[in-house]
Amino acid sequence: xxxxxxxxxxxxxxxxxxxxxxxxxxxxxxxxxxxxxxxxxxxxxxxxxxxxxxxxxxxxxxxxxxxxxxxxxxxxxxxxxxxxxxxxxxxxxxxxxxxxxxxxxxxxxxxxxxxxxxxxxxxxxxxxxxxxxxxxxxxxxxxxxxxxxxxxxxxxxxxxxxxxxxxxxxxxxxxxxxxxxxxxxxxxxxxxxxxxxxxxxxxxxxxxxxxxxxxxxxxxxxxxxxxxxxxxxxxxxxxxxxxxxxxxxxxxxxxxxxxxxxxxxxxxxxxxxxxxxxxxxxxxxxxxxxxxxxxxxxxxxxxxxxxxxxxxxxxxxxxxxxxxxxxxxxxxxxxxxxxxxxxxxxxxxxxxxxxxxxxxxxxxxxxxxxxxxxxxxxxxxxxxxxxxxxxxxxxxxxxxxxxxxxxxxxxxxxxxxxxxxxxxxxxxxxxxxxxxxxxxxxxxxxxxxxxxxxxxxxxxxxxxxxxxxxxxxxxxxxxxxxxxxxxxxxxxxxxxxxxxxxxxxxxxxxxxxxxxxxxxxxxxxxxxxxxxxxxxxxxxxxxxxxxxxxxxxxxxxxxxxxxxxxxxxxxxxxxxxxxxxxxxxxxxxxxxxxxxxxxxxxxxxxxxxxxxxxxxxxxxxxxxxxxxxxxxxxxxxxxxxxxxxxxxxxxxxxxxxxxxxxxxxxxxxxxxxxxxxxxxxxxxxxxxxxxxxxxxxxxxxxxxxxxxxxxxxxxxxxxxxxxxxxxxxxxxxxxxxxxxxxxxxxxxxxxxxxxxxxxxxxxxxxxxxxxx
Amino acid sequence: xxxxxxxxxxxxxxxxxxxxxxxxxxxxxxxxxxxxxxxxxxxxxxxxxxxxxxxxxxxxxxxxxxxxxxxxxxxxxxxxxxxxxxxxxxxxxxxxxxxxxxxxxxxxxxxxxxxxxxxxxxxxxxxxxxxxxxxxxxxxxx
Numbered sequence: 001x002x003x004x005x006x007x008x009x010x011x012x013x014x015x016x017x018x019x020x021x022x023x024x025x026x027x028x029x030x031x032x033x034x035x036x037x038x039x040x041x042x043x044x045x046x047x048x049x050x051x052x053x054x055x056x057x058x059x060x061x062x063x064x065x066x067x068x069x070x071x072x073x074x075x076x077x078x079x080x081x082x083x084x085x086x087x088x089x090x091x092x093x094x095x096x097x098x099x100x101x102x103x104x105x106x107x108x109x110x111x112x113x114x115x116x117x118x119x120x121x122x123x124x125x126x127x128x129x130x131x132x133x134x135x136x137x138x139x140x141x142x143x144x145x146x147x148x149x150x151x152x153x154x155x156x157x158x159x160x161x162x163x164x165x166x167x168x169x170x171x172x173x174x175x176x177x178x179x180x181x182x183x184x185x186x187x188x189x190x191x192x193x194x195x196x197x198x199x200x201x202x203x204x205x206x207x208x209x210x211x212x213x214x215x216x217x218x219x220x221x222x223x224x225x226x227x228x229x230x231x232x233x234x235x236x237x238x239x240x241x242x243x244x245x246x247x248x249x250x251x252x253x254x255x256x257x258x259x260x261x262x263x264x265x266x267x268x269x270x271x272x273x274x275x276x277x278x279x280x281x282x283x284x285x286x287x288x289x290x291x292x293x294x295x296x297x298x299x300x301x302x303x304x305x306x307x308x309x310x311x312x313x314x315x316x317x318x319x320x321x322x323x324x325x326x327x328x329x330x331x332x333x334x335x336x337x338x339x340x341x342x343x344x345x346x347x348x349x350x351x352x353x354x355x356x357x358x359x360x361x362x363x364x365x366x367x368x369x370x371x372x373x374x375x376x377x378x379x380x381x382x383x384x385x386x387x388x389x390x391x392x393x394x395x396x397x398x399x400x401x402x403x404x405x406x407x408x409x410x411x412x413x414x415x416x417x418x419x420x421x422x423x424x425x426x427x428x429x430x431x432x433x434x435x436x437x438x439x440x441x442x443x444x445x446x447x448x449x450x451x452x453x454x455x456x457x458x459x460x461x462x463x464x465x466x467x468x469x470x471x472x473x474x475x476x477x478x479x480x481x482x483x484x485x486x487x488x489x490x491x492x493x494x495x496x497x498x499x500x501x502x503x504x505x506x507x508x509x510x511x512x513x514x515x516x517x518x519x520x521x522x523x524x525x526x527x528x529x530x531x532x533x534x535x536x537x538x539x540x541x542x543x544x545x546x547x548x549x550x551x552x553x554x555x556x557x558x559x560x561x562x563x564x565x566x567x568x569x570x571x572x573x574x575x576x577x578x579x580x581x582x583x584x585x586x587x588x589x590x591x592x593x594x595x596x597x598x599x600x601x602x603x604x605x606x607x608x609x610x611x612x613x614x615x616x617x618x619x620x621x622x623x624x625x626x627x628x629x630x631x632x633x634x635x636x637x638x639x640x641x642x643x644x645x646x647x648x649x650x651x652x653x654x655x656x657x658x659x660x661x662x663x664x665x666x667x668x669x670x671x672x673x674x675x676x677x678x679x680x681x682x683x684x685x686x687x688x689x690x691x692x693x694x695x696x697x698x699x700x701x702x703x704x705x706x707x708x709x710x711x712x713x714x715x716x717x718x719x720x721x722x723x724x725x726x727x728x729x730x731x732x733x734x735x736x737x738x739x740x741x742x743x744x745x746x747x748x749x750x751x752x753x754x755x756x757x758x759x760x761x762x763x764x765x766x767x768x769x770x771x772x
Numbered sequence: 773x774x775x776x777x778x779x780x781x782x783x784x785x786x787x788x789x790x791x792x793x794x795x796x797x798x799x800x801x802x803x804x805x806x807x808x809x810x811x812x813x814x815x816x817x818x819x820x821x822x823x824x825x826x827x828x829x830x831x832x833x834x835x836x837x838x839x840x841x842x843x844x845x846x847x848x849x850x851x852x853x854x855x856x857x858x859x860x861x862x863x864x865x866x867x868x869x870x871x872x873x874x875x876x877x878x879x880x881x882x883x884x885x886x887x888x889x890x891x892x893x894x895x896x897x898x899x900x901x902x903x904x905x906x907x908x909x910x911x912x913x914x
Contacts, residue, residue: 387848410803458807495815495851496824498907502807508815508822516803516815516822 013215018059020152027107033098038088049097050079068107069121074126075100088209094129094546122546146679157250158210166491167207170201173512186761210250214299215243215394217252217259221290224260229286235274237285242292247299249318251393254373255301258366262303262389263288265363270307270387278574278613280384297369297752298417299395308551310381312338319344337532340379343367353759366434369626371523372414374400375508376472400492402519404485404511405468407454413490413519414510420469420476422484432464439468441478451529453520456504472523478533488512492519503528534602538664553637555631555661559604559612564628565654566664567637572623574631579609582627585671588673591625592707599673600625624766636662641693648714652693667700667710683769684718685711686737690726697725699761706762708769722768727752738768773866776890779845780859781843782837784882785868787890787899794846798856799825809907816834816855818846823853831905832881837885847902856902869899 004427027054036045053075060069066094075097095435103125110117176192184192218240229236247255249614261544263576271277271286278284283580287306292299317343320327329340345364367377374394394400394417401416423430423443431442432450439450448469454462464480492507499505506521530538552568581592591600591614606612606627615626641652685708687695692712700710703724714720720737727743741752743760753760775790802814802825813829817824823846831838837859844855867890872878878886878898885904889896 167820174820410806459806493822494852495822496812496854496906497850498812499805499808499815499824501809501907502805504807505805510817510820510822514817515801516817518803518815520806 011093015111017064018063019108022056022059022104022108023112023489024103025055026108027401033101033422036089036099037094040091040094042305046089047081048173050076050083053079053104065107066109068104069566071103071107071122071126074129084421088306093129095124099125100130104620108398132332139189158249161206166493167201169203169491170510172196173510174514177512190764199206203771205246208280209247211246212249212252213243214247214252214301216249217247217255218292219289221259221520225267226290227264228264229271231568232268233273234267234271235285236271236288239287240290240291245292245294246300247292247393248395251299251373251395251679255391255393258369258391259290259303260300261363261366263290266305269400269663272308275573275726277569277577278444278631279634280308281286281555282633290703294395298392301391301393303391304386306386308388310339310342310379310384310386311383315339315341327412333532337381342379343377355606369646371521374417376523379525402488402489402490402492402509402600403468404488404517405459405479406483406485407465407479407481408462410457410459411485411513411515411517413488413492413511413517414451414468414470414479414522415506415519416487418470418472418473418522423467425464425467425647426481430467439480441480443467443469443478448475448477449529449531450480451525451531453525454480454482456525456529468525471523473528475554477526479525483761489516490519501528503643528564548654551637552634554615555635555656556615556633557632559602559606559627559716561604561629563632563659564603564650564662564664565635565637565656566615566617566626566666568634570617570666574613574615576611577614577625578611579606581687582612591627593625598623598625600627601649601669601673602627602657604629617666619666619667622670624669626664637697639694639697641697643693643696643712646714647711651696651712655667667704682707682709684711684714685765686714686720686723687770689729691726691729691742695724698755702762704757704766706765708765724765726755740764740768773868774897775864776865777845778892779861780866781844782832782834782899783859785862785895785897786890787897788845788902789869789887789899790864792902793848794818794848794853796843796845796861797853797855799842799844799857805824810903811907813857818853818855825853826857826905826907828905831907832885834880845902847906849906854902854906856905863892865892867897872898892911 029048032045034050036042038050039045053072057069057072059257060072061067061543078087078093082089087093089757104121107117107142126486144435167291170511172192172195176196179188180193183377196653211469221240222238225236225238236240266288267286272282274284274393277286289302289304291302291304293302294300304397309743316330316338319325320330325344330341333341342363345362351656370377370391370393374395375391378390378392380388394415402413403411403416403419403422404411406412421443425432429444433440433442439452441448441450450464450467452461452464454460460469464482466481466484467478468481469476469483472478488511490509491512492509494500495505495508499508499518503524504521506519506524509519510519511517546562553565554571554574555565555569577591577593580601584592588604589600590597599623600614600708602612604627612627613629613631617626619626635656638654638656641654643664644650645651647665647668649665650662650668651668653660654663687699687701687710694712703710708722712721722738725739725741725742728750739762742755743752744755746754748754753764755761775851776787777790777793777796778785778787780786797818799816799818802816805812805816811824813827813830823844825844827836828841835900839859840859841859842858843861844857845861847854847856866893869888869890871888872886872912873889873896877883882898885902886898887901888899891898892899
């Protein structure tokens, strides 16, 4: 486990915290000090001062403030002596301690204001603590304290300020309206104008007071990532960028749960276990990047990992089996739409529910939370390589830039952020058509669904006049409205639950007109209208894949530098071992693992290394170690294997992306290295002819599983009981062995057996081997 | 003795305990909220605030009245301001709240909002809970 890096600026924050705290304690303590001075025997006072210097001493060590540490340490020693009764608190001692406390206060102020403070006299102050030292004269504490430029405020106060500000804006709007109605005189109007300016400026300032660095959200992540990863036995390196980005405090709170959920998901579902990562040729440490940046009036938070990404096929299968959606419907979805099935309610892509992610909260809730605050989520999936999730949220919740739109005689507001463009119906490049009963709009060759807002809201039907092109997560649609009014900055407040329950409104506001106005929720409207977005043409998704899954195999660089491949199914795990655990003993290489010793195969030089990666191979019972250089990737083992010229650790060569890769001969390795070896009494089965490579890959496990010894080339002195070859191969007689012929086609006569007819094949081999 | 507001709702006299009442106002223009349930009449501006106007007859499951109610009792439920429309306001006076007499079963929506009886000069008046009229909240309470 790599310890996450401490975010930059954390030390500064801690220092600020320390200064504020020390200052506050000093203020509270000043009374105690005076009381102690007059009654040095008062135990409570003594304890309070002792606690103070003790706390300062503790913090100083951590924050690396040696001067403060020295003085508080000295004072603590003396006070401890007083507490234990070794020294009596005489006036001289009290004065000396007070001088130190004052000095601590001065240094803290100096640190805060960045002034240098000469350390002359500090030795004297410390010396004065000693018994028998000269009394120090305590001067009245010099008022060097710089006026503080910051105060600590209760957040409730900020909230009240903001809500008061909103009311003030609304009150100004009302005043402006009434004056317009009553036709006020110009001088009053000028005064109102000035008021408006001040209010606007004030609103900006108040909005800023609510801004908080997003670090408030990010600072808890290193610990959370560490704990979550440890719990799952994974190791994850976290990178955080953009902690300085500022966001409305309220937004930060709203983002907390979604962010935590996404990160837990990334660690639980995304990043693989170390052994798997190693097999996949990735660094063992998972990589998780959390970054925030501002883009216009939006904040974008990106969470990316280098895990396995989303397995879309499995996702689709999962949804189909859960019956949430029909299979035909799922097949019709485009790639992006299928990816977005992760937002389907009640879904868990992991088959086993874990304590981390299986908490009944899915990505659907995450998306709902983000959309609720006017944001959206985008997914960028690279299967096998990782997932990037981008969350876009507005800077602030309370005041939004909106566009007013009119439907018949009613006005609504739409968030400016959601609008891509506004076009007038009847223009050159604009078409409205009905496909079946579904309305579509075509804007400059871009075809998209159309929602008639009037119809949706139950107004009388009429011809659409304007189209507002709205972007929601997943795609865009056109919203038909009658008029587009003005641009307005509005204070949006949540509407009553019964109104929000309609699903089409984001909130309510009171604009200058004095009539309440509803703000539309564009994503909600799309949802209510039943829109589904698919970014790619669905047609090619109808192709039913008939390809049989191939054999997964691990590609690696061997110790001798040759690239080799070995079927994944035989690998129990991959782990680094120290070469000191490898010995040539009792006639062969052996590896000490835990309490056992297993045979080790090394096809290259390992002695010069301090550690090597070892594949722990298992054939069901026996275990063998295979030392490799580096695991590279998991690939499908090609069918076409060119057999090696002679039997040995290498069965043959395959081409992977144009490169020759040697296939490790597991049988040979187990036969030659495993203790006990194979059962030599078992009938030997020779895989012969042009297809012996295919047979080695496919048939050997089947035959070996049935108890035969299998080879693709007879060694001197060996004789096969059964020969398996393809129908049509030129028959070179192989001693007295019976021949089983295989054919590629399912249909055929009885002289050969379909090569995938497992039971038929085994029966034929058994007959030939002599009723075995 | 608690203070009660005596009002007319859907042709019946009711008593509303004053603790639930923020103010009593005349409602101006009501902006409808399309797609909302029937008992949300719409939104209205009240000073610089937006209130949700509750159609009391609809909330009680009664047919619409012949006269448009314009007076309303403002109540705050879960931080939201609601204007509950009433036909008329009669009086404010202290009363003792008594349980609904045994054997009397209230019907329709009255049952959900009834909280007891007060007696004015021998006339029993149903004391109601305003929050039971608020959609969403009532559903949770029920």
